[in-house]
Amino acid sequence: MISITQRLSALVGETFAAEGLDAALGAVRVSDRPDLAPFQCNGALAAAKAAKMNPRQLAEGLKARLDALDAFDDVTLAGPGFLNLTPTQTFVEGLLAELVSDSHGGAYLRTDPEKVILDYGGPNVAKPLHVGHLRSAIIGQSLKNIMRRAGDEVVGDIHLGDWGLQMGQLIAEIRRRQPDLPYFDEAKTDGFPEDSPVSVTDLAEIYPAASGACKEDPERMAEAQQATAELQGGRPGYRALWQHFIDVSHAALETDYGELGVQFELWRGEASVDPLIQATVERLEAKGLLVESDGARVVEVARDTDKKDIPPLLMVKSNGSVGYGSTDLATLVERADEGFARCIYVVDKRQAEHFVQVFRTAARLGLYEEDHMEHAGFGTMNGKDGRPFKTREGGVLRLADLIDMVVGKAEERLRENDRDGDEVPADRQDVARMVGLAALKFADLSNPRTTDYIFDLDRFVAFEGKTGPYLLYASVRMRSVFAKAGTTIEEAAKGTIQLTEPAEIDLASVMLGYADAHKAAYERRMPHLLCEHAYAVAQAFSKFYAACPIANEDNITVRSSRLALSAATFRQLADILAQLGIAVPDHM
RNA sequence: GCACCCAUAGCUCAGCUGGAUAGAGCGCUGCCCUCCGAAGGCAGAGGUCUGAGGUUCGAAUCCUCAUGGGUGCGCCA
Numbered sequence: 001m002i003s004i005t006q007r008l009s010a011l012v013g014e015t016f017a018a019e020g021l022d023a024a025l026g027a028v029r030v031s032d033r034p035d036l037a038p039f040q041c042n043g044a045l046a047a048a049k050a051a052k053m054n055p056r057q058l059a060e061g062l063k064a065r066l067d068a069l070d071a072f073d074d075v076t077l078a079g080p081g082f083l084n085l086t087p088t089q090t091f092v093e094g095l096l097a098e099l100v101s102d103s104h105g106g107a108y109l110r111t112d113p114e115k116v117i118l119d120y121g122g123p124n125v126a127k128p129l130h131v132g133h134l135r136s137a138i139i140g141q142s143l144k145n146i147m148r149r150a151g152d153e154v155v156g157d158i159h160l161g162d163w164g165l166q167m168g169q170l171i172a173e174i175r176r177r178q179p180d181l182p183y184f185d186e187a188k189t190d191g192f193p194e195d196s197p198v199s200v201t202d203l204a205e206i207y208p209a210a211s212g213a214c215k216e217d218p219e220r221m222a223e224a225q226q227a228t229a230e231l232q233g234g235r236p237g238y239r240a241l242w243q244h245f246i247d248v249s250h251a252a253l254e255t256d257y258g259e260l261g262v263q264f265e266l267w268r269g270e271a272s273v274d275p276l277i278q279a280t281v282e283r284l285e286a287k288g289l290l291v292e293s294d295g296a297r298v299v300e301v302a303r304d305t306d307k308k309d310i311p312p313l314l315m316v317k318s319n320g321s322v323g324y325g326s327t328d329l330a331t332l333v334e335r336a337d338e339g340f341a342r343c344i345y346v347v348d349k350r351q352a353e354h355f356v357q358v359f360r361t362a363a364r365l366g367l368y369e370e371d372h373m374e375h376a377g378f379g380t381m382n383g384k385d386g387r388p389f390k391t392r393e394g395g396v397l398r399l400a401d402l403i404d405m406v407v408g409k410a411e412e413r414l415r416e417n418d419r420d421g422d423e424v425p426a427d428r429q430d431v432a433r434m435v436g437l438a439a440l441k442f443a444d445l446s447n448p449r450t451t452d453y454i455f456d457l458d459r460f461v462a463f464e465g466k467t468g469p470y471l472l473y474a475s476v477r478m479r480s481v482f483a484k485a486g487t488t489i490e491e492a493a494k495g496t497i498q499l500t501e502p503a504e505i506d507l508a509s510v511m512l513g514y515a516d517a518h519k520a521a522y523e524r525r526m527p528h529l530l531c532e533h534a535y536a537v538a539q540a541f542s543k544f545y546a547a548c549p550i551a552n553e554d555n556i557t558v559r560s561s562r563l564a565l566s567a568a569t570f571r572q573l574a575d576i577l578a579q580l581g582i583a584v585p586d587h588m
Numbered sequence: 589g590c591a592c593c594c595a596u597a598g599c600u601c602a603g604c605u606g607g608a609u610a611g612a613g614c615g616c617u618g619c620c621c622u623c624c625g626a627a628g629g630c631a632g633a634g635g636u637c638u639g640a641g642g643u644u645c646g647a648a649u650c651c652u653c654a655u656g657g658g659u660g661c662g663c664c665a
Contacts, residue, residue: 029604032607032608032609032610032611033608033609035609036608040608042607042608045607045645045646046606046607049645055645078608079607079608080607080608080645080646081607082607082608122665124665161665164664164665165664165665166664166665211664214664225663270665293662294662294663295663296662296663298662298663306591307591307592308590308591308592308660308661309590309591309661310661311661311662312662313662314662314663316663317662317663318663319663321663323662323663323664323665324664324665325662349593349659350659350660351660351665352592352659352660353592353660353661354665357662380658380659382658413627417625417627435627446601446602446613447600447601447602448601448602450593451594451601452593452594452658452659454600454601456600458614459600459613459614462613462614463627464613464614464627464628465612465613465614465627466612466613466614467613467627469627470627470628472627473625473627473628474628476625476627477624477625477628480624480625481624481625483624484624485624520604524604528602529604532602532612535612535613542628542629543629543630545624545625545628545629546620546628546629546630547629549623549624550624551624552623552624553624587625588625588627
């Protein structure tokens with residue numbers, strides 16, 4: 001629906017136009033000075049500059065026109081030309097009535113939805129999820145929800161890292177350890193065992209060992225590179241062994257992501273596009289884009305206008321194997337063929353240059369316009385010391401362990417809050433899980449996507465203030481109010497809302513900003529903007545709750561109005577929390 | 589070496605295309621449960637927005653320089 005600021009902007013824009021000014025300058029926003037008025041328009045200053053007029057005088061003219069409208073209780077002129085706007089209670093009530101009856105719950109809905117594919121996984125097979133995987137999973141899932149709510153058709157692809165050097169490292173390492181396995185018999189081409197010779201636990205141990213060995217020993221590295229090239233070349237034993245890696249990892253990853261409430265519609269990987277690589281190389285060749293360079297084949301993507309050197313995209317390595325530039329490009333070929341209008345990558349921002357290379361190459365191939373491929377990068381995650389996060393023991397913190405810590409903390413808190421005589425709720429474990437995950441997700445999502453991430457355990461397990469549990473608490477109190485009133489949300493929502501108390505008007509005004517927040521979060525791919533709004537709503541409700549009796553109100557009309565306001569609040573908050581991937585318990 | 593990003597309250601961070609008295613959470617001080625859930629509400633203290641210039645009627649925001657951090661720069665992904 002149209003938000004209150006959009007509605008006001010339209011009104012003020014018309015007066016700007018009537019004065020012969022640019023209507024766009026009539027943009028109204030929530031005031032920086034709520035003590036003066038709830039809304040403001042600073043456009044007169046810019047308009048005066050453009051028209052070379054006196055801003056104060058120009059604003060006087062605008063004020064006179066605005067005064068004539070019945071939407072405003074008060075229009076004041078302040079400073080050099082600020083317009084402070086106080087809409088009438090009737091105006092706000094009218095919009096709130098629209099919000100309540102809006103079939104889309106007041107959320108933003110785009111008119112021309114797109115078919116989008118979102119990449120927000122990228123875990124390597126063989127490596128258990130650790131805290132570093134949290135951001136892409138949480139942000140990606142949330143963006144998917146936000147975009148779907150705005151009308152887009154969005155598909156999430158986990159895009160496993162299953163085709164690069166790490167695969168060769170694993171194969172080479174296992175070959176050293178168990179050379180007698182049938183996978184290493186070059187003469188053997190089929191009939192390999194169905195059961196995997198390694199478990200995920202094995203892989204979790206083998207991977208770092210292999211990776212470390214390659215780092216130290218050039219000979220081991222050469223072995224791994226050779227194995228990678230042979231795997232990609234189709235050596236049957238290697239393929240069979242590799243398939244085991246994928247299978248055992250898939251099962252483990254599905255569980256881990258499931259714990260977080262993160263789902264993928266597509267479980268593809270870099271290897272999925274292997275069959276397309278050759279054709280892609282040929283397409284590049286046909287366009288004359290491939291260049292020989294140091295034994296490798298690359299695509300030049302640098303431009304004169306670049307401020308920095310953009311190295312060419314490495315398409316085929318000198319030993320014939322392919323890197324992630326090639327697979328990512330081939331993936332775009334596949335996605336374009338499948339009819340996706342837009343591709344978004346939720347990947348660590350340090351890979352920005354890589355995406356520039358791939359996107360430019362894809363654009364030259366005519367796969368996509370450049371602005372239809374986005375790298376929604378996120379900040380790198382460091383410890384409190386500003387360096388990559390490590391546990392006290394110096395290892396990586398597994399995501400599953402982090403979740404256990406947060407849930408454990410939530411359970412502790414639930415225990416403390418037990419009132420005397422209360423039975424221990426049978427669903428305490430479930431509630432603790434919801435509270436813990438809410439804390440974890442909100443702590444992550446409420447940071448702007450692009451800024452660096454300081455991993456702070458204390459913040460993740462905090463339940464007071466601007467946290468996930470605060471939002472749940474507000475929701476739970478609303479539910480509690482309906483129970484106390486002996487009604488349901490559906491029934492309560494039918495009441496007519498009349499705003500009288502300041503806390504009621506404030507709450508309504510905040511809620512009327514939903515479409516703005518959702519739209520901004522959508523357009524900028526920034527879930528934290530939606531978090532801000534959710535917090536503002538919960539906060540406005542808490543004030544309203546403290547200031548006004550709801551179920552306890554004697555006046556039946558007022559009571560019904562407040563219950564209806566609470567129902568509208570509950571629905572909006574629930575709608576937002578769903579987009580953030582946060583589940584709301586019945587009690588806590 | 590070259591390039592990009594960042595520097596805001598004791599701590600962690602917001603601050604949209606330049607606009608009024610720079611916000612929030614935590615922490616700190618003081619109040620509020622005979623009244624719908626105190627994981628809450630109210631009030632308060634706390635800032636030369638790293639420094640120096642510049643553009644502008646107006647700069648945390650734009651430009652230049654300096655200092656201090658971070659990151660990237662073809663055969664890892």
